[in-house]
Every structure is written in structure tokens, then in C-alpha cells.
Amino acid sequence: MKHRLFLALAIVVLVLFAIAFGVGSTPSAPTPAPSVEISTATSLRSLAETRGISIGAAVELEPFYNDARYRQVLAREFNTLVPENAFKFQFLHPNRDRYDFSHVDRLVEFAKAHKMQVRGSPLVWHYAQPDWLNQGQFTREELLGILRTHIQEVVGRYRGQVFAWDVVNEALNRDGSLRDTIWLRHIGPEYIDLAFRWAHEADPNARLFYSDYGNDELGRKSNAMYTMVAGLLQRGVPIDGVGLQTHKRLGYAPRLNLLSENIQRLEKLGLEVQFTELDITIQDGTGSQEQRFMEQAQTYRSLLQTCLAFRSCTAFITWGFTDRYTWLGSLTGQLEAPLLFDESYRPKPAYYALKDVLSSQSGK
Ligand code: G3I
Numbered sequence: 001m002k003h004r005l006f007l008a009l010a011i012v013v014l015v016l017f018a019i020a021f022g023v024g025s026t027p028s029a030p031t032p033a034p035s036v037e038i039s040t041a042t043s044l045r046s047l048a049e050t051r052g053i054s055i056g057a058a059v060e061l062e063p064f065y066n067d068a069r070y071r072q073v074l075a076r077e078f079n080t081l082v083p084e085n086a087f088k089f090q091f092l093h094p095n096r097d098r099y100d101f102s103h104v105d106r107l108v109e110f111a112k113a114h115k116m117q118v119r120g121s122p123l124v125w126h127y128a129q130p131d132w133l134n135q136g137q138f139t140r141e142e143l144l145g146i147l148r149t150h151i152q153e154v155v156g157r158y159r160g161q162v163f164a165w166d167v168v169n170e171a172l173n174r175d176g177s178l179r180d181t182i183w184l185r186h187i188g189p190e191y192i193d194l195a196f197r198w199a200h201e202a203d204p205n206a207r208l209f210y211s212d213y214g215n216d217e218l219g220r221k222s223n224a225m226y227t228m229v230a231g232l233l234q235r236g237v238p239i240d241g242v243g244l245q246t247h248k249r250l251g252y253a254p255r256l257n258l259l260s261e262n263i264q265r266l267e268k269l270g271l272e273v274q275f276t277e278l279d280i281t282i283q284d285g286t287g288s289q290e291q292r293f294m295e296q297a298q299t300y301r302s303l304l305q306t307c308l309a310f311r312s313c314t315a316f317i318t319w320g321f322t323d324r325y326t327w328l329g330s331l332t333g334q335l336e337a338p339l340l341f342d343e344s345y346r347p348k349p350a351y352y353a354l355k356d357v358l359s360s361q362s363g364k
Contacts, residue, residue: 044351045079047358048316051308054117055354056080056317058277061103063325064110069345073321075114082119082276082317083107084327088128093150096132101157108161119317120162121243121276122169122211123151124195126181134182143186148198155202164315166211166243166276167199168192174214176224192228193237200238211243211276217258226262230269241272241312246303247319248278250285250292253299259306267312274315275307279338280350281328289335297349300340304357316354323348 040046048055057078063070074081085091086103093099111118124147138146155165171192173179183191192210199208210229215222225242232239248254263273280299285292307313320326324343328336340351 040076042355044077044354044358047355049079051358053308053313054080054119054274054315054317056082056117056119056315057321058082058084058317058319059107060084060320060325061086064107070322070325071110073341073345075110075116077321078116080117080119080315080317081107081111082121084320085128087120087154088122089125089133089150090128090130092154094130094132096136096146099153104158108158112161117163118158118161119164119166119276119315120154120158121166123154123165123167123199124171124183124191125169126179126183127170129182138186140186143182144194147183147187147191147195151195151198152202155199155206159203160205162203162206164207164209164241164274165199167195167208167239169211170213171210172212172215172221172224172228174221176220193232193235196232196237196239207240207272208238209241209243209272209274209276210239211245213245213247213277215242216244216246216254216262218262219258222262226265226269229266229271233269233271239271241274241314242266243274243276245277245319246275246279248280248299250280250282250295250299252284253280254303256302256306259303260309263306263310263313267310271312273307273310273313274317275303275313276315276317277319278303278317279319279326279328281336281338283334283336289337293337293349296338297353300350301353301357304354308357 044055055078057074059074059081083104086107091100092104108118133146155162171179171181178184178189196208199206210225212221212225215225229239229242246254266273278300280296282289282292282296285295304316307316318339320339322341322343322345323337323339324345326336326338328338340348340354342348
């Protein structure tokens, strides 16, 4: 009897030991990457707010709906949110007589709950348009009606909730000529004036922007853009600013003197300037990954310093924020790693560089 009791006790002890030390259990999930605690008090957004600048990121729907960490970092670090795709014609207006606002509504709701601003992009573009529009045979009058209705429906719905719009996006070719789009072909160059006027009618308080890429340094394209926006202002078209998308690669960062001169001349016109789609891929860099991250950080640093040096530069927005989700990842399949957080949401040197600038540089 005594012997059996001892045996039972020994078994219980053994089982407890096994449970405590995981002996024989199924393998546990991989150890998560060490998380870096960042207090809200020292987040990018809290620092940016003291400098009077918007700090933002583009938001993709898939991780927004399915990845809690994505939402957490987004709300903690940024005070401005730009739907990366949800505002595009193709998604928002899939049939001529049907709009789908459901996704943008969710993003706007999230922004409100986290005291973030929403930036809308784009209203008029040559890309991401639905088949009914691309393949339709429309008269000029019909196309004018389609564009006007689209702009007024969308801007009107989010009146007072979207602080700034990219009204016209990428209307210029690299050589400065107007891009051949459905709008230019069937309406003529005045589609640009009209788009701004209609957006302004729908929300007189929203800031209205022209946005493009390759327009950051002085050069053929930015010269043409300058002439175009100066013309808009002369004609009394309600434009408030210019978006510099700034998709860059290591080794091809904007030359800061040419960037500054460009911002300066736009400022002199009375326009705002916003960096609207920043990312800096490391793929073309040299050296180890760590060295490339340092160079990337330096580029982000100098761009933010340049922005802070101008009263007219009011926003610094990256096209995504974690290397886990970036439009570039799907382009080459190689490590592009263009953003501020790595794939495990650990802040990269670029993140610390921005914080450093925001907390130390004078100006504004
Ligand atoms: O969501 C659909 C999905 O339903 C569908 O099954 C799938 C099949 O292709 O496509 C999905 O849509 C994709 C969308 O991203 C959402 O992930 C589109 O194919 C894809 O073309 C689209 O790419 C976007 C691209 O613009 C074209 O609209 C990128 O994510 C987005 O980062 C990129 O952003 C542009 C700016 O708007 C303007 N400036 C340049 C910038 C980079 O190209």
C-alpha cells in the first residue's frame, strides 16, 4: 500500500515537472521579436505636434483589418492617415451609379477614434480607374458630368472630415508635357481647373493639392509644375498646395539645394508643400544591410530637416510605415525595406533619425 502511494506521488511530481518545463508539449510558436516599448509621450506624432507639422502614413486595408499590431503602431506614431488605395476611383466608384464608401468609412472612423487627420488621395488620376470608365464611349459633356459628380459625391461625403485632397495626381510627363489621359483627351487641359473648382465647391475648407512624383528637385518636370500651378493661381483656381511624393532609392536622393529652391519658389507663390508618399528603397544601395539602413536614415533625416526649414512645408507622410507591408515589396521580390519600421515593427534607424530631428532642430 505504502509502495503504491509513493508511486502515485512520484507520477504526480513527474507530470507537474513536465507541465512546468514544457517537456513533451507541442513546439511553441516562434519567439516573437523583442518588442521595443515606445511610450506615447515620445512617439513621432507627439514630437511632430510640438513642431506644428503633420506626420502621416498611407494605410493598406488588408493589414488594417487583420493585424492588430499594425493598427496599434499606426495610431501610436502618426497623426495623419492616408488610405493607400481605398480612395481610388476603381474601388470607390466601381459602377457608374454605385459607390462603395465602406472601407474609407472604417478608416475615417479609426482616425476619429485616434484623433488623427485624414488625407484624401487621389480624386483625378489616369490609373486605378474602373472598366466602365476606361472602356466607356463618352461624349465630352458626359465625361464632364462624370468627373463633376464623382468629385462632388466623394468630397461632399467627407466634407469636414478630410483635411486635404490630392485633387489632381500625376498629370505631367517627365518632360513636363501634360500626360495623355482620358480626361485630357476628352475634356482638354481645363479638366485640371474644373477639378479644383468642383472640389472647392464640395468642401470650401479642405486644402487642395496637386501631387506628382519626380517633382521635388528643380528640373524639367518641377519647372512645368511650377508654371502650371502659377497659372492656376492666376486664374483664381482654388489650389492650396503641392504634394511631393518622393518615392526614392538610395543613391538617388533629392539634392537638397535643388529641393530647397523648389520648395522656396512654391512658398513664394503662397502655396503649401507636403511630402506625401515618402519611401526610400535600399535595394540599390551599397554595403551591408545595416550600412544601407544608416544611409536611409540619413536621407529621411535630411528630408525632414528640409521640410522643417520652410514654414510652407506642413506634412511629412510615408507610403506605409512597416517594411512588412509596402507596395514595393511586390515589385521586385527583393529586399526594398523602404520604411521606418522593419517587418517585425521594430523601429529602424530612420525612425530614430526622424525623432532626433523633431526633438532637436530649431525652426518653424
Ligand atoms: O484589392 C485588390 C484585390 O481585390 C484584387 O484581387 C487584386 C488583384 O490584382 O488587386 C488588389 O488591388 C491592388 C491594390 O494595390 C490594393 O492592394 C491593385 O491590383 C494594385 O495595382 C494596387 O497598387 C497600388 C498602386 O498605387 C496602383 O493603384 C499600390 O498599392 C499603391 O501603393 C500605389 O500607390 C501610388 C499612389 O497612389 C500614387 N503615386 C505612386 C504610388 C506608387 O505607385
